[in-house]
Amino acid sequence: MADRVGLGWRGELAAAILERLDAIDVLEVIAEDWMHAGRVGQRGLAALARERPVVLHGVTLGLASRHAVDATRLDALARLCGAVRPEAWSEHLAFVRAGGYEIGHLAAPPRSAATVEGALANLRRAAAVVGQVPALENIATLVDPPASTMGEGEWAGRIAGGAGAAMLLDLHNLHANAVNFGHDPVAMLHAFPLQRVRMVHLSGGRWLRAPDGRGRLLDDHLHDVPDPVFDLLERLAACAPQDLTVIIERDGQYPAFDRLLDQVARARAALARGRANRLSRAA
């Protein structure tokens, strides 16, 4: 295999993706969009998975929690995996509900030994039902998770290492957390278990101007991938020898499709520069 670059499948992009499949190595599909698609819909997705490698991406399991993952959701994911036969599946290091409250999106739990244990228990449940442990994605957070006893990279490393899981490293999430909480993005990158990274997300966001005058970078997937995120990809490719699968995520405010393909090309170029740097250092 080799490094691959692809796109997140979205209904709004479907026609353009199918027309330019030659320019896309791999597709990532939001699992929840297809769990209730019916047999015909899932057969269509399975046909797509025969044309290009497909990764199913879960967004609602809430695996990084002291609360047990919902068995019904795991069963639905397992059925979808059985129907589509994706290359892999992934989920976030996040919680999405607790105490009867549905947050509606990904939230950062305390980075503590307790949530490491909770996540590992949930990953064992997930692997038993789905048949495979997911690749684990770091999330962006606007709240520095309280009661944390370790940094994000160490916390993610303990969970991924304990579960024997690959990492899906979202470089815009990493960048956003770094700038929002005053960390050095490169130091943060190196704190993650880079030897476990198999997949990468790239996306964009926008700056919020808060009432206190400080800016916060919101990871909204509605904007182009910014230059610092491509720089992080280059650094990752320079220090991680394994093949990487990179997905550009875009969830709205869609530009002309050629502009998305430009970002695919920029990701390939960043990977190539990083690989060249690695080789030149080794020589």
Added chain:
Amino acid sequence: MTVDIESFLARLYVDEAFRKCFLDDRAGVARRAGLSPDDGRAVGAIDPVDLALAAASYARKRSGRAKPK
């Protein structure tokens, strides 16, 4: 009655009235909710602007104006 910190955070993100009470009396709300003293101190240190921005972002997601990712 005790509550775990994830449940407390989830309610803080979702329940606007609870969030307002918390910002008015952090220690009291945490204690009455049943958080441990350590967790109560930890949530007491949450930046109120960050909390407001996060809660607004989650509310937008719940209202379906943006897809989760």
